[in-house]
Amino acid sequence: MTQHTTATRGLSVRSVSKHFGAVDVLQDVSLDIAEGEFVAVVGPSGSGKSTLLNAIAGFVTPDRGELLVNGEPVRGPGPSRCVVFQEYAIFPWLTVRRNIDFGTRLRAWKGSRQERARVTERYLDMMGLTEFADALPKTLSGGMRQRVAIARAYAVDPEILLMDEPFAALDAQTREQMQEALVDINQRERRTVLFVTHQVEEAIFLADRVVVMSARPATVQEIVDVPWGDRRTHEIKTEPEFVRLRRHIETLLRSRR
Numbered sequence: 249m250t251q252h253t254t255a256t257r258g259l260s261v262r263s264v265s266k267h268f269g270a271v272d273v274l275q276d277v278s279l280d281i282a283e284g285e286f287v288a289v290v291g292p293s294g295s296g297k298s299t300l301l302n303a304i305a306g307f308v309t310p311d312r313g314e315l316l317v318n319g320e321p322v323r324g325p326g327p328s329r330c331v332v333f334q335e336y337a338i339f340p341w342l343t344v345r346r347n348i349d350f351g352t353r354l355r356a357w358k359g360s361r362q363e364r365a366r367v368t369e370r371y372l373d374m375m376g377l378t379e380f381a382d383a384l385p386k387t388l389s390g391g392m393r394q395r396v397a398i399a400r401a402y403a404v405d406p407e408i409l410l411m412d413e414p415f416a417a418l419d420a421q422t423r424e425q426m427q428e429a430l431v432d433i434n435q436r437e438r439r440t441v442l443f444v445t446h447q448v449e450e451a452i453f454l455a456d457r458v459v460v461m462s463a464r465p466a467t468v469q470e471i472v473d474v475p476w477g478d479r480r481t482h483e484i485k486t487e488p489e490f491v492r493l494r495r496h497i498e499t500l501l502r503s504r505r
């Protein structure tokens with residue numbers, strides 16, 4: 249278990265609590281994510297993972313506690329945070345290229361039209377979308393649509409990227425391909441990422457640290473360091489240390505159901 253001190257740049261969640269009616273969902277949740285760090289959150293179903301992500305996004309206001317992005321309090325949704333959802337939240341009436349171009353328009357640094365176009369082409373290429381650039385989302389598979397959503401989120405260049413089960417609707421093989429695509433883009437364009445997932449294996453594969461939440465009301469049970477750095481290929485999933493971490497986290501999740 250690792251205790252991290254307050255991050256000045258990055259995300260700081262300080263003693264956040266939230267209830268909906270009679271249901272206590274989050275209880276005194278504290279977590280710091282340093283700039284450029286990829287953190288996954290796992291926890292039992294209904295424990296409050298999405299509520300935590302929505303509070304960071306500014307969609308949900310905590311009852312107590314504080315959320316800081318680069319030291320600035322979160323007071324509602326804003327361009328410093330960008331969310332990728334499970335459903336394909338891209339514009340169905342825009343082509344793939346124009347969806348990503350929409351992201352580049354939201355950047356703090358906008359640049360000229362030509363510069364923006366270059367950025368858009370770079371993200372199309374990085375997510376393997378160049379040949380689909382003029383297609384409409386409805387003609388694409390679920391995996392390809394999530395590639396568009398991720399490319400657009402990176403194109404926005406927010407301070408924090410929030411991903412809420414982005415691969416949950418995909419079949420197992422597509423999911424593995426998407427995990428690789430995400431590892432690839434994030435190694436090239438390192439961002440601060442909070443990634444909510446049900447899959448312990450996915451969490452360990454993607455993240456620098458895995459936050460294990462308890463059952464509701466959710467608190468942070470343990471934060472597990474993941475040792476692979478940038479060495480993320482699917483082969484690591486069979487390494488003894490990977491298997492050990494997976495078992496450890498699964499045991500934690502079972503213990504507080």
Ligand SMILES: Nc1ncnc2c1ncn2[C@@H]1O[C@H](COP(=O)(O)OP(=O)(O)OP(=O)(O)O)[C@@H](O)[C@H]1O
Pocket residue numbers: 268271273291292293294295296297298299300446
């Ligand atoms: N806006 C809301 N109003 C009332 N209750 C809510 C609201 N949002 C979430 N809840 C309740 O809060 C609890 C936690 O929900 P949340 O979606 O955060 O959990 P989760 O861990 O993300 O769940 P899952 O793993 O199943 O996606 C649930 O009991 C849910 O019904």
